[in-house]
Amino acid sequence: MPSTARLSWFFLLFGFSVLAACVDDTSDDSQGEDPQAPKPTQHMNDAGLDADPEVAPPAPTIVTQRSCEVVLRHQVSTDANTVEVAGEWNDWTPAPMDGPDAAGWVSIELGSLAPGEYGYKLLTDGVWEEALPLDAYTKWVDNTENRNLRVGHCEKPLLQTLTATASAEGDVVISIQVALANNGAALDPQSVVVKRQGTLVQEGVSINVEAGTIDLQWADLPTGKHSVTIEAADAQGTTAENTPLWIPLWVEDTPFQWTDGLMYFVFTDRFRNGDVDADTPFTSPIEEVATIANYQGGDFLGIQQALDEDYFTNLGVKTLWLSPVYDNPEGRYLDRDNTHHFSGFHGYWPIDALAVENRFGDAAGSAADRLTALIQSAHDKGIRVLFDLVLNHVHEDHHYVTEHPEWFGDGCVCGLDGCDWDERVLDCWFVPYLPDLNYRSHAITQRVVADTLTLLRTYDVDGIRIDAAKHMDHVIMRTLSKRIREDIEVGDAASFYIVGETFTGGDGHEQLMAYVNEWELDGQFDFPLYWSIRNAFNGGSFRDLENQVQVGIDSYGNATMAPFFGNHDVARWSTELAGNAQGPFESTEDLMATGDAVTQWDLINPISQSMLFTFTQPGVPLLYYGDEIGLAGAGDPDNRRMMNFAPYLSANQQTLLERAQELGQVRATTKALQHGSRTQLWVDDDLLVYSLDAGGQDIAIVAMNKGSVTRQETITIPHDALEGLTLQGIVNTSRSATVTNGQMVLELHSWEYTVLSP
Ligand SMILES: [Ca+2]
Ligand SMILES: [Ca+2]
Ligand SMILES: [Ca+2]
Incomplete structure (x- = not known):
């Protein structure tokens, strides 16, 4: 959801100080000696949203040449008499700002500041501001969160995206204004390198040295993703600060919305072994680790093969969520109870911010090359790719730990020795070998943001899933989100989806929404609804399920949530339905693969209706790999068994798969299901009817x-x-019904379901 509104508001708020202030991702955290102790405040109109629309913006938002003179501007309440600012640049000494003028604008010239990030706060009528606006860049300094002034390298050019659009016909227009360095050195046309999908492009590139502009114009690009990177330098050979600029770009027949189809969670090590004939180096297990907790050989090539076979397309999948791609250690490590050894097969133990897991490559292709090809193939099929970002912690072998031991200290292991899970929710370590990244150390925030943006750009990623959101300070998610909104989503050629994972119980709505807003997460996985789905289809009542839906509608507002009925942290749905969830290391029979027919229908029916319900909810419905064939498994790691495919499916697994395909396809092709508004039409314990209305x-x-x-x-x-129309089954085509006088007679046998549409 990029928005020009959001962008212009940003510039309105910060004025051109921000243009002189691009982040320096490599600078050290030079923290102020004695940060202020802010006191309760008010009289601030930080948002500026209520500003008189007739008041002109305070300064140009795009510049042609950078200045080293930093000017800070804010809009405050017109009730304010005096506004002062104090920050790390002046040792927190309050200095008066000019204004406020009639519209509440205040400003101060700060002179030349070294590139870096500076914490600061405003004082209005002598009172320190306390709560910071959600849209502000912030910086923690000695346990206090401040606003963050980001000062860039004025001695380098800066690439500013003015326009980036792509039409359904494949006409692409991109215009870049280069802000020259402060010395005015002209743009060097020879230095401009434009690549589309990694391939050098010269046609359609116009460079105007005098105006400092780079314009790209292409026609008739085929449907698919055509991300562009632009490199540039000036006549003195100084490379632009934000080179290469990355502009994700999609050409599609109809504008894409994330709710258009399913998200499928591929657990890479357990999905498919693509190189079974020649992958000895990649499947050799780690010693003394049980098979279920060990590497099993799944790899990027296997996912590629499934893509090539249209496995995901046939399920109506529009988004692939890949389990973490980071390189993980080769060793074995004990779980929290010190009872079982695990390998890093799951990917959640990163040892490198940018390198991908060697075992996900194969004998003939490196993991990095395979991942690049896989994402390209997904894009060619109109499928977006989400990376699973592990930002809460690293593995002790991570290069951050070697490079910056001072970032980590001794740690406090969650739940042990007075290290309370709740009190230390932000900084406790899950286990002693997973050092926590404490984002109240600003150097960590800067480094992780910089590396993450590089990772996303390198692989041309479309969105992110943020692991363990509630265990991190908001500053990391807000900073990352703002950088994506402001630097990457400019224009309307692509939109990112940022979804968080916050594991909650059935009443977790408030906790989920604490992270969801225009400047942080787009949505979260809907854990409250998950519990209700599992209850409803396992002997519970649809009334309870619908109550939960209503609480969600009331709580989530415009958020793009992800409804689901299974994931990698809970027992498999088939196993729970079978009452068969033994411990995670007690192998459970896969009844869908081997049980008798009666048992299997006890699983197929509720799983089918769980899919129907989930796939027809608002948001981005998630399908966890294997649930479409009723794969078995108790808790982690048993819920991550190796996937199975035709022709090795039982007849009943095949039946369930076909049902999943029918439901997923209908989601992917029916406007009403993709973005209709939901109305409950009938609910009792066992019968549920609702409509989705997308207009007309x-x-x-x-x-x-x-x-x-x-x-x-x-x-x-x-x-x-619908009056007078006969509605046909688009799922279960044997059903139809006619609407007469605002009513319709509906008949459904036991466990039967349908989706009707004119
Ligand atoms: Ca393999
Ligand atoms: Ca590895
Ligand atoms: Ca943490």
């Missing part, structure tokens, strides 16, 4: 009966557009 006749009616008897009910249809 783009309406779908979802109905399911999980009771043991056939139901025939007269359903009130509050959609005038």
Whole structure:
């Protein structure tokens, strides 16, 4: 969701000081000696949203030449009499700002500041500001969160994106204004290197040295992703500060929305072994680690093969969430209880910020090359790729630990020796070999943001899933999110999705939403709904499920949540339904693969309806690999068994897969399901009917009966557009119903379901 509104507001708020202030990702954290102790404050109108629309923006938002003179501007309440600012540049000595003027604008010339990031705060009428606006860059200094003034390298050029658009016909327009370095050295046209999907492009590139502009214009690009990188330097050979500029770009017939189809979580080591004939070096297990906790040979080539076979497309998948790609250690490590050894097969023990897991390569291709090719193939099929960012911690073998031992200290292991999970939720270590990244140390925030942006650019990634969100200070997610919004999502050629993982119980709405807003996460995995789905289809009532849906609607607002019924941290749904969830190291029979037919239908029916329900909710529905065939498994790591594919599926696994495909396809092709608004039409313990209305006749009616008897009910249809129409089953085509006088008679046998649409 990039938005010009968001961008212009940003410039309005910060004025051109920000243009002189691009982040220096390598500078050390030079913290102030004695940060202020802010006191309660008010009279601030930080947001500036209520500003009189007739007041002109304070300064040009795009410059042609950089200045080393930093000017800080803010808009405050017009009730303010005096505004002062204190920051790390002046040892926290309050200095008066000019203004406020009639519109509340205040400013101060700070002179020349060395590149870096400076914490600061405002005082209005002598009172320190306390709560900082959500949209502000912030910096922790000695346990206090401040605003953050980001001062860039004025002696280097800066690439500013003015426009980046791509039409459905493949017409692409990008214009770049180069802000020259402060010495005014002209843009060197020979230095400009434009690449599209990594390939050098010269056609359609116009450079105007006098104006300092680079314009790109292409026509008739085929459907797919065409990300652009731009490198430039000036006549003195000084490379632009933000080279290479990365502009993600999609050409698509209809504008993409993240809710258009399913997200599929591929657990790389357990999905498919693509090089089974020649991968001895990659599957050799780690000694003394049980098979279920060991590497099993899955790799990027295996995912590539599934892509090539349209496995994901056939499921209506529009987004692939890859388990973490970071290189993990080769060794074995004990779990928290000191009972079982684990390997890093899961990817959540990063030892490198940029290198990818060697075992996910194969005998003929490096992991990095395979990953690049895999993402390219996904894009060619219109599938987005999410990276799973592990930012809470690193493994003790990570280069951050060697390079910066001072970042980590001794640690405090969550839940042990007075290290309370809740009190130390931000800085405790999950286990002694996973040092925590404490983002209240600003140097850590700067480094992780810089490395993460490099990783995303290197692999042309489309979105991110943030692991363990509640264990990190907001500053890392907000900074990363703001950098993505401001530096990458400029224009409307691509939108990022940022989804967080915060494991909660059934009442976790408030906790989830604490991280969701325009400047942090787009949404989170909907754990409260997860618990209700599992309850409803395992003997519970649809009434409880619908109550939970309503709480979600009331709580989530415009957030783009991700509903799900299974993931890698909970027992497999088939195993829980079978009442078969032994311990994670007690092997559980895979009843969908081997059980008798009666047992299997006890699993197929509730899993099918769980998919129907989940895939027809608002947001981005998640399908955890293997749930489409009812793969078995108790808790972690048993819930991460090796995936299985045709022709090695049982007949009932094949049936479930076909149902998943039908449901996923309908989600991927029905506007009403992709972004319709939801209305409950009927609910009792076992029968549930709701509609999704995307306007006009783009309406779908979802109905399911999980009771043991056939139901025939007269359903009130509050959609005038459907009056007199016969609705056909787009799932379960044997059903149809006609709307007469605002009513429809619906019949469903036990465990039958349908989706009806004109
Ligand atoms: Ca392999
Ligand atoms: Ca490794
Ligand atoms: Ca933490």
